[in-house]
Amino acid sequence: MxxxxxxxxxxxxxxxxxxxxxxxxxxxxxxxxxxxxxxxxxxxxxxxxxxxxxxxxxxxxxxxxxxxxxxxxxxxxxxxxxxxxxxxxxxxxxxxxxxxxxxxxxxxxxxxxxxxxxxxxxxxxxxxxxxxxxxxxxxxxxxxxxxxxxxxxxxxxxxxxxxxxxxxxLPESEIRSGYGEVIKHAFLSDAEWAHRLLKGKLSELSVDQLENDLMRGIQVKASIVEKDEREAGIRKYLNLGHTLAHAIEAELGYGEITHGEAVAVGLLLMMKLSNDLKGAELPLQDYKEWLIRNHYPISVLNRIHPEQMVEKMKLDKKTLRQKINFVLLHELSDPYVVEIEENQLVEHMSLLMNEVSGE
Ligand SMILES: NC(=O)c1ccc[n+]([C@@H]2O[C@H](COP(=O)([O-])OP(=O)(O)OC[C@H]3O[C@@H](n4cnc5c(N)ncnc54)[C@H](O)[C@@H]3O)[C@@H](O)[C@H]2O)c1
Ligand SMILES: [Zn+2]
Structure with a gap:
């Protein structure tokens, strides 16, 4: 134990x-x-x-x-x-x-x-x-x-x-859902752990690996909430991937895809924005392959409209004064919060949708 x-x-x-x-x-x-x-x-x-x-x-x-x-x-x-x-x-x-x-x-x-x-x-x-x-x-x-x-x-x-x-x-879809948050915790805290996860396949996870991943995820969450219990500052980092995830969940109706699956898709946009707008070099291609290998529903990106997503993001209770704040990464384990212009958001969401269409 x-x-x-x-x-x-x-x-x-x-x-x-x-x-x-x-x-x-x-x-x-x-x-x-x-x-x-x-x-x-x-x-x-x-x-x-x-x-x-x-x-x-x-x-x-x-x-x-x-x-x-x-x-x-x-x-x-x-x-x-x-x-x-x-x-x-x-x-x-x-x-x-x-x-x-x-x-x-x-x-x-x-x-x-x-x-x-x-x-x-x-x-x-x-x-x-x-x-x-x-x-x-x-x-x-x-x-x-x-x-x-x-x-x-x-x-x-x-x-x-x-x-x-x-x-x-647990059914497979719930394992996938849970790993959306596990990989978020890895992206927030440790590049080596993130790269190890990206090489793996969820259907081949051993119980020991799972236990280790959960323990590490809990440690990341605990260390962040200990420093900022009421989300005045760094607890916001836990929203990595969540701005788009919440908008997708609201658009498709809750239950269509699980929360963690939506987060996993949201993390893809996070990577795209971090790399294309802010010059990071996050492993976008490896991550996309991981999502596909593990059957994450990235095809939902073909069913959403960037402009509508932006409207939903403005309704999110985490949005302040109508400005859309994103948590992005300078590099793995180095998060920050930044405001993104609506037109840039629409443009990069469309680009991402083109990239994944057909995959
Ligand atoms: N409080 C927080 O900080 C926080 C953070 C993230 C998510 N959430 C909330 O968590 C909820 C989602 O949690 P979830 O994904 O665990 O959903 P859930 O509790 O609905 O469980 C998902 C499904 O798995 C089934 N299930 C649960 N345990 C099982 C088991 N051992 N074997 C077989 N089936 C099992 C459940 O009956 C359910 O059908 C959302 O309401 C979300 O808002 C809260
Ligand atoms: Zn979540």
Whole structure:
């Protein structure tokens, strides 16, 4: 088992990564909770809920709440249902919520924990690769019909418990999605790691490689959020690839492609802008080949309109005063934020679309 400690303004917490942790929760969770509510989704329930409940049986009375799998459960309706359940079960200030699932469950259950009784303890038990990102950093939220993550708070878990065995049941598309954020963390932090990833094929990943990549991704995320918990400065770097990704997700409708796949496509535009406008020499060709080899949906670039994308980018909540800010790289591991003119953006998006058409 490996561990990383994350420092936050409210408390420090540990991220534990290892195989089979879900079967030994009694040993890693502090005692003294009056009751535990495990919140999960309908897919993860079938695989792992029973193991988690059994391993907690001696710690405290354990209850569960299950929401349908999928992003649409990160809603005000499900949030209200979960609060009803907390009240009905008489959870108190010494109760614990466990978020067992991917980023959707982490965000939803974390937001419930952050608001019920003005905040009770919660633990993240991520079960997707993408959730290596979402389970660290304390951002929790639900969606509003008008936009993603519009209602939320900063609220850190008391622990993150990552059982690597749970990753084994992930479908290929979710592995791809998770690696969109992993490669982002590599681009932000370490050229050697990035080049190693670019040589690889996701279908041939070993469990040890995966564990190593997740640990490193968590370290990158943790070190950035520790320095800038509330996104006043360098936390913005974590938006690498996300300006276009959010616009694509909004344009195509959520669920058409996964978040991490959209980020992976967004990183391609980031490279193009960094190289063509700012003279960087990022490995654009290697990255394009990696995307194709791993079946990322770069063909979405042929279905979008640069002008419409720019309009969507202006609506993004990270856009300040109508100016479109991008995170770019001087070189691998050296990010910066810069404002890009709309016409340049349209031009380079069109060029990129021409380059990838037919691939
Ligand atoms: N808070 C943050 O900092 C942050 C960062 C990035 C993303 N997010 C949020 O995370 C969410 C996306 O997370 P996600 O990609 O993990 O999505 P998700 O939680 O919806 O999981 C994706 C799919 O995989 C299934 N699944 C989960 N674990 C599984 C397992 N072990 N085996 C088989 N199937 C499994 C789920 O049921 C779901 O159908 C979005 O809501 C996004 O806004 C939050
Ligand atoms: Zn993301």
């Amino acid at each position: 490996a561990s990383v400690t994350v420092r936050s303004s409210s408390h420090d917490y540990e991220v534990l990564i290892g195989k089979g942790l879900r079967r030994n929760l009694g040993e890693v969770i502090s005692s003294g909770y009056t009751s535990i509510l495990v919140i999960t989704d309908s897919t993860v329930q079938d695989y792992y809920l029973q193991d988690v409940q059994e391993s907690l049986a001696e710690a405290a009375p354990v209850f569960s709440a299950v929401v349908p799998a999928g992003e649409s459960s990160k809603s005000m309706g499900r949030y209200e249902d979960l609060l009803d359940r907390c009240v009905e079960l008489k959870l108190d200030r010494n109760s614990l919520i466990i978020a067992l699932g991917g980023g959707m469950i982490g965000d939803l259950a974390g937001f419930v924990a952050s608001t019920y009784l003005r905040g009770i303890d919660y633990i993240q038990m991520p079960t997707t690769i993408l959730a290596h990102d979402s389970s660290v950093g304390g951002k929790v939220a639900i969606n509003h019909p008008k936009g993603k993550n519009l209602i939320g708070s900063f609220y850190h878990p008391v622990k993150v418990i990552y059982d690597m065995e749970t990753i084994e049941t």
